[in-house]
Structure formats: C-alpha cells, structure tokens
Amino acid sequence: MQINTSAVAEVPVSSRKRNTSTFANKMKSYLRHPGSGVLALLTLLATIMTFGMLAFLVGYILVKGIPYLSADLFSLTYTSENVSLVPSLINTFIMTVMSLLIAAPLGIFAAIYLVEYAKKGSRLVGLIRITAETLSGIPSIVFGLFGMLFFVTALKWRMSLLAGAFTMVIMILPLIMRTAEEALKAVPDSYREASFGLGAGKLRTIFTIVLPSAVPGILAGIILAIGRVVGETAALLYTSGTLPSVPDSLMGSGRTLALHMYVLSCEGLHMNQAAATAVVILVFVLFINWLSGMVAKRIAKG
Structure with a gap:
C-alpha cells in the first residue's frame, strides 16, 4: 500500500497559510482601527506583566526559602x-x-x-x-x-x-x-x-x-x-x-x-x-x- 506523502506534507503548509492569512487580517483590522490595535497591545502587555510579577514572586520565595528547609x-x-x-x-x-x-x-x-x-x-x-x-x-x-x-x-x-x-x-x-x-x-x-x-x-x-x-x-x-x-x-x-x-x-x-x-x-x-x-x-x-x-x-x- 502506498502512502500519499504529498497530501501529508500539504497539511502543515495549508495550516500555516491559514494562520498567515488570519494574522494579516488582524493587522489590516488594526490599521483601519488604530484604537483596537492599541487596546490589544495594552492587554497583551498587562498579561505579560501580571504573569511576570507572579513568576518573579513565586521564584523569589522558592529561591530564598528552599535552601533552608530542614x-x-x-x-x-x-x-x-x-x-x-x-x-x-x-x-x-x-x-x-x-x-x-x-x-x-x-x-x-x-x-x-x-x-x-x-x-x-x-x-x-x-x-x-x-x-x-x-x-x-x-x-x-x-x-x-x-x-x-x-x-x-x-x-x-x-x-x-x-x-x-x-x-x-x-x-x-x-x-x-x-x-x-x-x-x-x-x-x-x-x-x-x-x-x-x-x-x-x-x-x-x-x-x-x-x-x-x-x-x-x-x-x-x-x-x-x-x-x-x-x-x-x-x-x-x-x-x-x-x-x-x-x-x-x-x-x-x-x-x-x-x-x-x-x-x-x-x-x-x-x-x-x-x-x-x-x-x-x-x-x-x-x-x-x-x-x-x-x-x-x-x-x-x-
């Protein structure tokens, strides 16, 4: 039985094309409505800052405390x-x-x-x-x-x-x-x-x-x-x-x-x-x- 390798190879390519087109559509929407792009950027930055502060807090506690667990x-x-x-x-x-x-x-x-x-x-x-x-x-x-x-x-x-x-x-x-x-x-x-x-x-x-x-x-x-x-x-x-x-x-x-x-x-x-x-x-x-x-x-x- 032969496997159609070309069909298998085309799947990730098509998915990449869909992702690229979705990203392009988002960029066009942000260019038409700059306020939406600014809000999306602020939301992303707030998410990164929140996760970063949480990770820093947990990491600081673990680094400072674990060596003294006896x-x-x-x-x-x-x-x-x-x-x-x-x-x-x-x-x-x-x-x-x-x-x-x-x-x-x-x-x-x-x-x-x-x-x-x-x-x-x-x-x-x-x-x-x-x-x-x-x-x-x-x-x-x-x-x-x-x-x-x-x-x-x-x-x-x-x-x-x-x-x-x-x-x-x-x-x-x-x-x-x-x-x-x-x-x-x-x-x-x-x-x-x-x-x-x-x-x-x-x-x-x-x-x-x-x-x-x-x-x-x-x-x-x-x-x-x-x-x-x-x-x-x-x-x-x-x-x-x-x-x-x-x-x-x-x-x-x-x-x-x-x-x-x-x-x-x-x-x-x-x-x-x-x-x-x-x-x-x-x-x-x-x-x-x-x-x-x-x-x-x-x-x-x-």
Whole structure:
C-alpha cells in the first residue's frame, strides 16, 4: 500500500497559510482601527506583566526559602532552637476548617435567599449587599480589634483558636456570599424552567439543578476565602494568640503559619526559617487550590 506523502506534507503548509492569512487580517483590522490595535497591545502587555510579577514572586520565595528547609523545621514540637513550623501548620489547618464549616454554609444559604427567594429590587436585598461590600473593605486590623473586644473579652473566650475562627468567619463571609450569589445568577433561567416543567419543586430545583451548576463559581470564592485565612496575621494576632504549640482544645491559644512567619521575622533571629515558612505556605495554598479544582471537575462531570 502506498502512502500519499504529498497530501501529508500539504497539511502543515495549508495550516500555516491559514494562520498567515488570519494574522494579516488582524493587522489590516488594526490599521483601519488604530484604537483596537492599541487596546490589544495594552492587554497583551498587562498579561505579560501580571504573569511576570507572579513568576518573579513565586521564584523569589522558592529561591530564598528552599535552601533552608530542614528536618528540624518539621519537628513535632517547637523549641527556640529548631523553631518548628509543624504546630503552626496543624493550627492553620484547624483554623481553616473551622472557619469554612461556619462561613461556607451561611454564605451559600444567604446567596440562595438573595437570588432565589428575595424580591428583586427590594430594600432588604440592597441593604444586605451594601453591608457585605462594606465588610469586604474593612481592614483586617479592625476585625482583629473587634474580635479581641467581643470574643476574647466580652464572651471571655480568651485568646483561642475558637475566637480566631469566629473572627475569620466575619471576614470571609461577605466574600463567600458575593461569589456564591454571582455564581447562582450565572445559571441560566432555562434550567429552572425545565425543572419546574418536569414537576420539581423550588427547593428540589435549587439543590439538584441550580447548585451543582454553580459549584465552580462557589468553589472559586471558597478558595479565595482559604487564601485569606491562611495568609491572615493582624486579625489573628489579637484573637488566637502566638503560642507556638497545638492547644489541647479549641479554647487554647495557638499561632498559624502566617503568624509563625511574622513572629520569626519580627525577632530578626530566624529570617532564613521565616523564608522557609513562606515556601510551606505557598505549597499549602497551591495544594488547596489543586484539590478544590479536582473536586469542582468531578462534580461538574457528575
């Protein structure tokens, strides 16, 4: 059997011709409309600068921190010699899970009410949205002072993981609510109408049709909330404390990874270990993002 080599060779040539003609058409369009060309160039430059800054930041952290990752840094107990980050890593995981267990259901249910049940244009909906946007713009130090005055002092929870978790709930709740609301709005109304047409009730439609379709957007907000919890220092400094150990209960004090890095850098004696802690924080956040992306893909396929 003979193979037509000329036909095989013509395929890349034709594709190159199509690419060349497409590029030429774009150039002609930009010449006819110079403003479009300028905007396209600015967009390309902004993309390159954003990616470049991200690559530089990640590369700088890795170069500065990886050489100082040692076995002592991952000891089970903290001492002034090894400045282990393992207790802080465990506290970070506990703080993140506690905050999300409280904030995620509240934020998602609030978004469901605003999108599915509340009357469009009502004053209550406008008030809730303004409140959420206002809370999103408040500096974290203000949340820390509120948590210290209310949870630590008024409720007598002392500096504890519980006080820190509730403070973080107040911080991330508007973020989760707003992203979940936008994700629910993005679901086409035809999905709801088709479900109603088949005889499904409103509640069943929400939990079997609307929510699964909005999962990727909701998870995006949860990922942002996780990043804020992991990287927060000011609010937790006044609520959870800075003890470098895993507490026996939620009423005990403990520092997170970000606080651990902050304390080491403030002392000025363990700057190399602080850089290594930054690497661990980066890997932790990347792992959470990867895990959330995998969950979103499986839910979307299901």
